Amino acid sequence: MTIPVDAVPVPDRVRELAGSAALIPVWENNIGGLTFRTDDGRYIKHGPRNLETSMRDEAERMRWAASRTLVPRVLEAGEDETHEWLVTAALPGLSAVDPHWIALPEIAVPAVGRALRALHDALPVAECPWSWGVPERIANAARRGVVVPARFHDAPPIDRLVVCHGDACVPNTLLDDAGRGFAHVDLAALGVADRWADIAVASMSTGWNYGPGWEDTLIDAYGVEPDRERLAYYRDLWNAT
Structure with missing residues (x-):
């Protein structure tokens, strides 16, 4: 993963999830996935579906781990034919x-x-x-x-x-x-x-x-x-x- 240094295009689905919140790109992975921070205390991950792991998997595991250790709180997760997304509450630090x-x-x-x-x-x-x-x-x-x-x-x-x-x-x-x-x-x-x-x-x-x-x-x-x-x-x- 890398921290984007140039402007990145914001996927339409991310715009919808962000609503009126401003978006700051914070991570880009090697398969084209992007993570954005919003100015209202959320992170939005969006990327192509792949066979190694999925954001659905991640949401399920975070919900399981949440009662035992500190991980982001899942707010929303979803997918369509080609892409998936995950919205979590930002943590301090x-x-x-x-x-x-x-x-x-x-x-x-x-x-x-x-x-x-x-x-x-x-x-x-x-x-x-x-x-x-x-x-x-x-x-x-x-x-x-x-x-x-x-x-x-x-x-x-x-x-x-x-x-x-x-x-x-x-x-x-x-x-x-x-x-x-x-x-x-x-x-x-x-x-x-x-x-x-x-x-x-x-x-x-x-x-x-x-x-x-x-x-x-x-x-x-x-x-x-x-x-x-x-x-x-x-x-x-x-x-x-």
């Missing part, structure tokens, strides 16, 4: 990759690590109806026509099953004014898996956003020693699927 926090990785990176651990500790595995395990991820890739190399079919033994975020890249953690991670967004792939599936992606994404040298800082803040085998496997699986 800033993404961990807001320019303010990009300039302060010594605060932001540990905060993301601690927030990921808090998410894993808060969500009950036994009550979660979704899986983000390796077989499910490989099957999802196959439905999209992605052939996952055979070496990924033999995953490392499970360390600890948790309810994973499913896209734990650092932009998806919100920080409060004191630099504490307090909420999570973009939960369309949330499901049960080895905790290293999330840790691997979260720590890897520090390099994309803050530069090299912060991966182990996040892992240390999460509260574990780096497991190089699982880190390598789940990072490669992320790129392969």
Whole structure:
């Protein structure tokens, strides 16, 4: 995902959902999806339907997680033949990759690590109806026509099953004014898996956003020693699927 730097066309459906509110584009993903912030306290996501995840999935998972951890409140979700949309109530705070926090990785990176651990500790595995395990991820890739190399079919033994975020890249953690991670967004792939599936992606994404040298800082803040085998496997699986 990227922060739009130029004006972007506003889809008609987004205009309808916004009503009289002003729109500010805040994210653009690699399949043409857009997220807008309104000046009346909402976020509107709109994008083409795709087979990997859906905004319907995201709305369902956020509603499930909402009683157990802080996630955006779903206001509306819908779809048509080609596109889908999701409207949520804005939360206070800033993404961990807001320019303010990009300039302060010594605060932001540990905060993301601690927030990921808090998410894993808060969500009950036994009550979660979704899986983000390796077989499910490989099957999802196959439905999209992605052939996952055979070496990924033999995953490392499970360390600890948790309810994973499913896209734990650092932009998806919100920080409060004191630099504490307090909420999570973009939960369309949330499901049960080895905790290293999330840790691997979260720590890897520090390099994309803050530069090299912060991966182990996040892992240390999460509260574990780096497991190089699982880190390598789940990072490669992320790129392969």
